[in-house]
Amino acid sequence: MLSAILLITGAFVAWWSFNFISGLRHNIARAKSTGLPYYVVPVNPSNNIAQALGFIWIPIWKLLVPKKYWEEIVDVCENNWQHRKKFAPFAKMGENILIATPTSITLHTASPDVIHDITSRRDDFPKPLEYYGILAMFGRNIVTIEGALWRMHRKIISPSFNEKNSALVFRAAIDQAQGMTDHWLRTQENGTFKTVEHDTMSMALNIISYAGFGLRLSWPGQSLPDDADSKIARYASFEPPEGHTMTFSQSIGGLLHHLLPLLLTPKLILNHFPLQVFKEAKDARDNYDLYMQEFLQQKIQDVRRGDRGVGMDLMGSLVATSYQDKQAGSKAGIQLDDSEIIGNAFIMFLAGHETTANVMHFTMLELANNPAAQRRLQQDIDTILGRDSDPATWNYEEKVGVMQGSMLGAVMNETLRVLPPVVEVPKKSTPTKEQTIMIDGVRRTLPANTYLGLCVTGCQRNPRAWPARPSKITGAPDDLNDWVPERWFRPSLSEDEKQSDVPESEDFGGYAGPDTSASMFRPVQGSFIPFSEGPRSCIGRRLAIVEVLAALAYIFQKYSIENAVDDWASNDEVARMDQGQKETLYKKAVQRSRGVIETCETRITLKLHNGQFVPLSLVKRGEERFVDWFDS
């Protein structure tokens, strides 16, 4: 028996070693063929499991191999390196870093030219679909497919992303920002609230649920409007409706929270192994699945009756393509099956909510840390919208362009630059054909199946693309790691390097205009890619931009946001302090906030994890204690 076990183990080790060595030799030869400098790493660091187990294999690697082989490249192997190391690895090793491992070769790039070239050539550099398995959990969808099938999904979905619906999102964002600030005023203790991350997630979920799906979700204490459809009230309920063990929002929140166990654990184990985290993950998945099945059936009935849903009615449009066209003899030749309809709905909830919430969240934290920027933001809001105007009267068509070109646009852009929700956009060269591309002025050939990481955090700090000034915060020679919204009012590099406004020659649907205002600093192509670029860029970016602008305008027209200081001094103690003491106190709070922000990491998107939060204070304008005079 023992000898059989030893034999099997020995055979396995021999097989594994053979694969390891032959895979590595093969990939080193592929890396060499590009003519680019390359680094050899024993494990593919982009792999999810390798990232989770980095604390084991990286120290072993460092122990077994001489320092000169790992000391530079190890920075690009650690989990969350894109946010933690920023542009530093590219400053050291060049804008393009090629890694050979036993299973892959990967080129990480922070070069605007290379990024622009890759994103413009969709057919030559498709998405590595193997990275997107988790997002197909409820059915394949626009994010998890390529080629003709992707085109079909995009064609069905994109008409809903129009300016009429952007106006609806603008309105919904104002209503929801009101719900959120009222909630903070009701729940603040000693003027402090600690739930900004959770609440911005709720706000963004409520907005996409209403504008995208006609589902009205509200804040505790808010009642549904009289015209709300009784069929959809169950989705807004604060108690689980019949047949469910959690509310609709809890099911989505739980899904997002447990995406990793859902991805990594085989279904059989997840469903039956008695571990609390598995139980929570399974409950969230099952509840969400049931909600969506119910919603689908309801939409099928609506479509058959010819009822149009509210706003974008994404589910209704998806259902219509299949169920309406089936009746009409499939005139468009496009049909999605039920799992694809539910899969696409899932992706809209997911992509449309966590990303935008992070931008809102971090922008508020940064504004509390940068009072001068907050004051300038409020001045711009007063000028554009009026200090005492009623937000219900703000007109989308008239105001949105000016808002985007003001400090509102600048603070949003700067958060997207420094803390982008997606830190690296993955692509690869076609599986069967090598691709040529200009890198550092030399034409290079990338072998078939080369993985590409378009490093968002890197290119958005590349000094070649971003004019910089010395850092006021750290004293560093440049301020590219700092959140400085005023940079968006600096002159652009040069006329001909400006971002192109020329639409794609082929229309892939969705918003085709630029992401930043023409009156501001215009990043060179490939250097500002929070929404990616080219045909496969974010379909929801206009909605996200409009949502953030409207919500920030509502909040900062009426209120200021300060860092909470109650961990160091009571309200009475602050009231007795002189200016110098207040300054020392607020600096402490800013320092703490910056420290917490630095801990953010990517699971699905870049955000705070592990219970980290920054306590804040919402104060009526005119009642500030710090941000009306403090300068960081």
Ligand code: HEM
């Ligand atoms: C600040 C907010 C947002 C950011 C930073 C963002 C970022 C991105 C990025 C980087 C991609 C490309 C991903 C890749 O190639 O792997 C993407 C794609 C996508 N986003 Fe967004 N997104 C945001 C908001 C939204 C919203 C509000 C929606 C929908 C309501 C949305 C829906 C999508 C979809 C459907 C795709 C896939 C498009 C395709 O493959 O054709 N996103 N987004």
